[in-house]
Amino acid sequence: MKRTIHDFRVYQNDHLSNDYFVLYLDCPEKMPEILPGQFVQALVEHSPATYLRRPFSVYHVDEQLNRMALMIKVAGIGTAALMKLSAGDTLNLIYPLGNSFEMPEGDHALLIGGGVGIAPMYMLAKRLHDLGKKVDVLIGGRTSKDIIEPNLYREFGNVHITTDDGSLGEKGMVTQHSLFSGENLPFSKIYACGPDPMMRAVSNLAKSKGIDCEVSLENLMACGIGACLCCIVETNEGNKTSCVEGPVFNTRDLKAWQ
Amino acid sequence: MSDSIIKPDLSVKVHNLNLKNPVMTASGTFGYGPEFEDFMDVNLLGGILTKACTSKNRDGNRYPRMAETPMGMLNSVGLQNKGVDYFIQNIYPKIKDYTTEVIVNVSDSTVEGYMEVAEKLLPLEKISGIELNISCPNVKEGGMAFGTSCPMAASVTKAVREVYSKTLIVKLSPNVTNIAEIARAVEDEGADSVSLINTLLGMAIDIEKRKPMLSTITGGLSGPAVKPVALRMVWPVANAVKIPVIGMGGISNASDAIEFLLAGATAIQVGTANFIDPAVCVKIIDGIEDYLIRHKFSSVNDIIGKLNIQ
Numbered sequence: 001m002k003r004t005i006h007d008f009r010v011y012q013n014d015h016l017s018n019d020y021f022v023l024y025l026d027c028p029e030k031m032p033e034i035l036p037g038q039f040v041q042a043l044v045e046h047s048p049a050t051y052l053r054r055p056f057s058v059y060h061v062d063e064q065l066n067r068m069a070l071m072i073k074v075a076g077i078g079t080a081a082l083m084k085l086s087a088g089d090t091l092n093l094i095y096p097l098g099n100s101f102e103m104p105e106g107d108h109a110l111l112i113g114g115g116v117g118i119a120p121m122y123m124l125a126k127r128l129h130d131l132g133k134k135v136d137v138l139i140g141g142r143t144s145k146d147i148i149e150p151n152l153y154r155e156f157g158n159v160h161i162t163t164d165d166g167s168l169g170e171k172g173m174v175t176q177h178s179l180f181s182g183e184n185l186p187f188s189k190i191y192a193c194g195p196d197p198m199m200r201a202v203s204n205l206a207k208s209k210g211i212d213c214e215v216s217l218e219n220l221m222a223c224g225i226g227a228c229l230c231c232i233v234e235t236n237e238g239n240k241t242s243c244v245e246g247p248v249f250n251t252r253d254l255k256a257w258q
Numbered sequence: 259m260s261d262s263i264i265k266p267d268l269s270v271k272v273h274n275l276n277l278k279n280p281v282m283t284a285s286g287t288f289g290y291g292p293e294f295e296d297f298m299d300v301n302l303l304g305g306i307l308t309k310a311c312t313s314k315n316r317d318g319n320r321y322p323r324m325a326e327t328p329m330g331m332l333n334s335v336g337l338q339n340k341g342v343d344y345f346i347q348n349i350y351p352k353i354k355d356y357t358t359e360v361i362v363n364v365s366d367s368t369v370e371g372y373m374e375v376a377e378k379l380l381p382l383e384k385i386s387g388i389e390l391n392i393s394c395p396n397v398k399e400g401g402m403a404f405g406t407s408c409p410m411a412a413s414v415t416k417a418v419r420e421v422y423s424k425t426l427i428v429k430l431s432p433n434v435t436n437i438a439e440i441a442r443a444v445e446d447e448g449a450d451s452v453s454l455i456n457t458l459l460g461m462a463i464d465i466e467k468r469k470p471m472l473s474t475i476t477g478g479l480s481g482p483a484v485k486p487v488a489l490r491m492v493w494p495v496a497n498a499v500k501i502p503v504i505g506m507g508g509i510s511n512a513s514d515a516i517e518f519l520l521a522g523a524t525a526i527q528v529g530t531a532n533f534i535d536p537a538v539c540v541k542i543i544d545g546i547e548d549y550l551i552r553h554k555f556s557s558v559n560d561i562i563g564k565l566n567i568q
Contacts, residue, residue, distance in 0.1 A: 002296050003296045004296065005535075005536070005537065043534065048329075049328040049329060050326065051326065051328075051329050051330055051331065051481050051482065051530075052331060053533070053534060094297075094536065219321065219322075220321075220322055220323075220324055222324050222333070222530075222533045223287075223533035223536075224533075225293055225296075225536060227287060227288055227289045227293045227294070227533065228286070228324070228333065228335070228533060229286075229309075229318065229323070229335045229338050230322075230324035230333060230335060231321075231323075231324075232318070232321055232323065232338070233321065234321075238317065239317055239338060
């Protein structure tokens with residue numbers, strides 16, 4: 001798949017809270033196909049101290065209108081500068097980058113997102129739904145403020161929520177949700193994206209229940225195109241780049257996760 | 259009088275390398291070339307310096323290997339590569355038909371290792387030169403240890419010179435007291451060119467976790483932050499040696515590149531900027547051409563080392 005560079009036009013910037021925002025972008029040219037789990041490298045302008053691009057999962061894509069959306073959480077000065085973008089501004093993206101989630105063999109998938117880690121799950125939920133798979137979405141966060149646009153997923157399946165403080169949904173971590181209380185779980189596949197400890201806990205849970213599990217890693221990267229070798233992850237087949245060979249990995253292949 | 263513009267000659271010669279223009283890619287920032295084919299015609303480049311090649315497979319350092327710093331980045335990749343035999347069998351076939359010069363960056367832990375890689379690369383028709391990396395700050399053994407003392411730099415250059423007859427470039431470390439002395443030492447042992455600077459040793463700390471940002475604690479700093487330091491090293495080296503100098507360090511645009519050419523570099527390498535704009539090298543080539551036209555120079559050679567210090 002050919003990767004490309006385009007200047008997108010911001011047509012809307014929804015500030016969902018002090019930390020979370022969604023950038024809605026128009027592409028002046030025909031966008032290449034973007035698969036669930038793929039990401040973009042965004043150029044941060046008007047931020048004199050930052051130099052590198054910032055990687056973000058693709059949140060929504062509208063192929064007809066040539067539009068995409070990125071869900072972003074402010075994590076530093078780069079993302080803070082992006083939060084200030086407004087309609088009419090330009091955002092330069094290298095995309096589509098990385099591999100994508102593999103479609104499951106069974107017919108029932110559980111998608112788990114922690115905080116901003118829910119971002120790649122929208123496209124995945126839509127794709128699974130279009131393929132006729134049954135979908136459950138589990139969203140976790142520290143508080144209700146970290147549960148972003150949960151109702152969007154209801155058209156694809158059941159939505160479940162946990163928060164650490166119990167301010168929304170069940171209290172506790174995603175792996176403590178009552179979905180997992182039974183002996184035999186109905187899911188043939190679990191997909192997860194979020195903080196590293198969350199993904200490891202999900203991976204262990206999936207393994208103990210004998211369920212195939214894929215995670216989308218958020219390793220630090222510079223180039224995003226396989227040149228710098230900074231974002232490596234240790235796999236059973238040696239070091240792999242999370243930008244080209246990832247960001248999606250089956251947890252059985254992750255050496256340090258066994 | 260005709261207003262037609264005669265295109266200036268961008269070609270430069272670095273020993274036996276005939277570069278179609280002075281813009282090359284720095285080792286470790288451009289893969290082997292195929293990684294960038296989606297974004298640019300790599301054959302427009304003056305040359306490609308490959309990712310470092312060592313005698314044996316190297317896994318490199320542990321994650322995390324990078325940290326962004328103001329207008330730059332630290333890295334500690336640690337020469338991850340699959341070794342020279344893998345390069346010859348699996349990578350060389352993909353790049354042997356390039357019409358740009360391909361120069362392999364060579365590194366190792368021992369003098370014998372450097373020699374082994376050089377000897378194995380010598381028969382490859384497309385590879386008209388190697389860049390001896392005696393300046394990698396991110397490996398425990400070898401690398402920069404060879405590049406920070408005159409006797410060590412001289413001995414590894416001498417040993418490789420004996421087994422390698424094509425163009426031999428030596429890549430210098432800036433982490434020294436007097437870089438011009440090292441440049442002269444490798445010139446005396448038969449280096450055909452020197453390239454500089456490799457990354458500057460640096461460090462960054464995550465104060466919340468009270469931990470270093472890199473698994474190796476220290477790493478190599480690159481990007482626009484290092485450009486003034488690089489330029490002030492290229493300048494004395496260009497004045498100290500007779501062999502051509504290849505300048506690099508934070509070059510992000512044509513103006514930066516022209517500064518290095520004026521300071522005495524015959525060619526330049528673009529590194530970290532490739533990560534921000536994978537097509538930046540083409541823009542730099544075009545920008546140099548525009549500058550030459552604007553100042554009515556017929557050849558890029560007319561500006562090399564032409565810094566006016568009167």
